[in-house]
Amino acid sequence: xxxxxxxxxxxxxxxxxxxxxxxxxxxxxxxxxxxxxxxxxxxxxxxxxxxxxxxxxxxxxxxxxxxxxxxxxxxxxxxxxxxxxxxxxxxxxxxxxxxxxxxxxxxxxxxxxxxxxxxxxxxxxxxxxxxxxxxxxxxxxxxxxxxxxxxxxxxxxxxxxxxxxxxxxxxxxxxxxxxxxxxxxxxxxxxxxxxxxxxxxxxxxxxxxxxxxxxxxxxxxxxxxxxxxxxxxxxxxxxxxxxxxxxxxxxxxxxxxxxxxxxxxxxxxxxxxxxxxxxxxxxxxxxxxxxxxxxxxxxxxxxxxxxxxxxxxxxxxxxxxxxxxxxxxxxxxxxxxxxxxxxxxxxxxxxxxxxxxxxxxxxxxxxxxxxxxxxxxxxxxxxxxxxxxxxxxxxxxxxxxxxxxxxxxxxxxxxxxxxxxxxxxxxxxxxxxxx
Amino acid sequence: xxxxxxxxxxxxxxxxxxxxxxxxxxxxxxxxxxxxxxxxxxxxxxxxxxxxxxxxxxxxxxxxxxxxxxxxxxxxxxxxxxxxxxxxxxxxxxxxxxxxxxxxxxxxxxxxxxxxxxxxxxxxxxxxxxxxxxxxxxxxxxxxxxxxxxxxxxxxxxxxxxxxxxxxxxxxxxxxxxxxxxxxxxxxxxxxxxxxxxxxxxxxxxxxxxxxxxxxxxxxxxxxxxxxxxxxxxxxx
Numbered sequence: 001x002x003x004x005x006x007x008x009x010x011x012x013x014x015x016x017x018x019x020x021x022x023x024x025x026x027x028x029x030x031x032x033x034x035x036x037x038x039x040x041x042x043x044x045x046x047x048x049x050x051x052x053x054x055x056x057x058x059x060x061x062x063x064x065x066x067x068x069x070x071x072x073x074x075x076x077x078x079x080x081x082x083x084x085x086x087x088x089x090x091x092x093x094x095x096x097x098x099x100x101x102x103x104x105x106x107x108x109x110x111x112x113x114x115x116x117x118x119x120x121x122x123x124x125x126x127x128x129x130x131x132x133x134x135x136x137x138x139x140x141x142x143x144x145x146x147x148x149x150x151x152x153x154x155x156x157x158x159x160x161x162x163x164x165x166x167x168x169x170x171x172x173x174x175x176x177x178x179x180x181x182x183x184x185x186x187x188x189x190x191x192x193x194x195x196x197x198x199x200x201x202x203x204x205x206x207x208x209x210x211x212x213x214x215x216x217x218x219x220x221x222x223x224x225x226x227x228x229x230x231x232x233x234x235x236x237x238x239x240x241x242x243x244x245x246x247x248x249x250x251x252x253x254x255x256x257x258x259x260x261x262x263x264x265x266x267x268x269x270x271x272x273x274x275x276x277x278x279x280x281x282x283x284x285x286x287x288x289x290x291x292x293x294x295x296x297x298x299x300x301x302x303x304x305x306x307x308x309x310x311x312x313x314x315x316x317x318x319x320x321x322x323x324x325x326x327x328x329x330x331x332x333x334x335x336x337x338x339x340x341x342x343x344x345x346x347x348x349x350x351x352x353x354x355x356x357x358x359x360x361x362x363x364x365x366x367x368x369x370x371x372x373x374x375x376x377x378x379x380x381x382x383x384x385x386x387x388x389x390x391x392x393x394x395x396x397x398x399x400x401x402x403x404x405x406x407x408x409x410x411x412x413x414x415x416x417x418x419x420x421x422x423x424x425x426x427x428x429x430x431x432x433x434x435x
Numbered sequence: 436x437x438x439x440x441x442x443x444x445x446x447x448x449x450x451x452x453x454x455x456x457x458x459x460x461x462x463x464x465x466x467x468x469x470x471x472x473x474x475x476x477x478x479x480x481x482x483x484x485x486x487x488x489x490x491x492x493x494x495x496x497x498x499x500x501x502x503x504x505x506x507x508x509x510x511x512x513x514x515x516x517x518x519x520x521x522x523x524x525x526x527x528x529x530x531x532x533x534x535x536x537x538x539x540x541x542x543x544x545x546x547x548x549x550x551x552x553x554x555x556x557x558x559x560x561x562x563x564x565x566x567x568x569x570x571x572x573x574x575x576x577x578x579x580x581x582x583x584x585x586x587x588x589x590x591x592x593x594x595x596x597x598x599x600x601x602x603x604x605x606x607x608x609x610x611x612x613x614x615x616x617x618x619x620x621x622x623x624x625x626x627x628x629x630x631x632x633x634x635x636x637x638x639x640x641x642x643x644x645x646x647x648x649x650x651x652x653x654x655x656x657x658x659x660x661x662x663x664x665x666x667x668x669x670x671x672x
Binding site for chain 1: 565
């Protein structure tokens with residue numbers, strides 16, 4: 001008999017890597033005076049509380065647009081950036097605060113491959129030396145270190161040549177003494193993979209590892225990665241913005257938006273039936289290479305907001321086509337709407353004299369307010385109410401009150417519902433639609 | 436002479452909107468300079484036209500005095516398009532206009548480019564490596580390999596009946612959502628200092644015969660409006 005608690009523990013044991021409420025914030029540099037006046041430290045919320053696990057022998061895809069924090073997650077797993085809070089477990093061991101020699105031993109087991117193979121190789125090191133370099137760094141913990149430097153050097157050379165053959169970097173004997181500049185892009189990426197594999201790691205973090213390669217070469221490198229997984233039982237964290245590639249290679253997919261995972265689950269199911277509106281949008285915009293299948297798309301409005309001040313509630317709510325009244329509407333959403341409304345050419349120009357100027361509006365949390373001329377307060381309140389009839393219905397419903405007092409017009413929103421990750425058909429979705 | 440063609444007749448937008456705008460000039464200055472180089476109008480008039488062009492791309496006119504760094508990538512690309520359109524050219528050349536943008540913003544920009552065809556009845560030369568975009572936006576397609584035109588035809592001909600083995604290889608190496616099996620073209624692109632003799636694709640072509648090495652294939656019209664430069668093009672008809 002296994003109780004649920006035991007099952008959870010077993011699952012934890014099977015997991016090679018687990019992130020628990022991981023946060024990585026980067027402080028924003030600002031002048032001293034401004035820092036004194038600021039109530040809280042301004043920071044880019046690159047990764048803002050994410051949790052997931054990777055089982056041994058699995059390929060997990062981490063997918064999102066640029067700036068969503070996916071690369072920061074990858075770097076945090078290898079401990080290249082310091083987590084602000086949260087925990088990282090590798091093989092059951094808490095590695096969040098590991099340092100010094102312990103960290104060096106860990107790096108033997110987790111390796112990372114970066115996007116740009118041209119920048120990842122030292123241009124002054126021959127290919128053979130570059131690939132074998134990790135062996136020299138970790139010499140003390142490797143087998144034949146006691147024999148003299150010549151013996152070790154010979155052992156390294158053999159191992160490098162074997163690895164080069166394995167990743168298809170052939171003829172390996174000729175390429176061994178070449179410099180990175182002599183190699184093509186695909187060959188360089190194979191060299192980078194060989195270098196990552198030479199220590200026989202358990203986990204490989206691939207950060208946009210094929211994005212810079214030509215279509216025809218990309219296919220071959222992907223095949224190599226799948227082949228290595230089959231032969232060595234390698235585990236991958238595959239970070240990419242390309243959903244089509246992710247679908248082909250990944251067992252499970254995590255969709256990231258502004259530092260949060262909005263949906264995570266088995267790849268097949270997510271592609272067959274995406275749940276989160278952001279996942280739906282991403283899947284919809286992938287161009288289909290068939291001119292007969294052109295279709296109208298419903299695109300999310302605008303662009304990814306500033307990660308220093310992420311939107312309240314669900315971070316996708318200002319752009320979401322399926323947004324609800326409880327998704328996190330706040331003061332600045334009203335100001336943004338007003339801005340858009342006033343800039344619409346078709347409207348009468350006198351709107352701004354009553355409703356604006358737009359620069360006069362202040363947004364603070366759930367409240368947006370305007371210092372109006374004493375005579376105008378009531379007129380403005382009326383006008384705001386009228387204008388709201390044209391706003392997205394979810395936003396209008398989220399407004400608690402529009403009031404005018406002491407020469408100030410105030411628009412107040414209700415507090416949003418708490419957003420939780422919900423289990424929907426084998427996956428976790430962070431969206432109020434499913435709560 | 437060139438000046439009258441450039442900008443007024445043919446406009447160009449580049450791949451990287453981040454670096455193509457002058458960081459020391461406001462958006463308005465970009466427009467005023469461009470308009471006044473080509474037409475003798477007052478600065479006020481030029482500013483008015485700039486404002487119109489920006490608003491037509493969905494950028495608020497109050498932002499006209501902002502500097503490029505104050506805009507996001509997608510907005511900068513829209514400013515680039517507005518700059519290209521303000522002189523109402525008849526041909527717009529877009530060189531990888533969305534490559535450095537995110538997928539959703541990419542779709543937004545493509546929608547704008549498609550609208551241009553209808554609204555301004557403008558011709559568009561779209562340069563891209565992304566075949567998905569080609570299928571979505573283009574009417575006709577020209578396929579280049581190693582500096583040579585290898586195939587030219589309507590978008591349907593190219594995608595459904597590719598005649599040149601390179602086009603076929605290119606199409607089968609696309610990774611899209613229905614991909615079950617990965618394909619790739621053997622070998623790598625040739626050295627253009629000493630390009631291969633005859634058909635430049637022959638070292639990588641699985642259909643190549645001796646004629647392909649000896650003779651440069653001419654661009655032949657195999658069916659109305661569908662050209663290919665392959666000795667064996669009729670084999671694939």
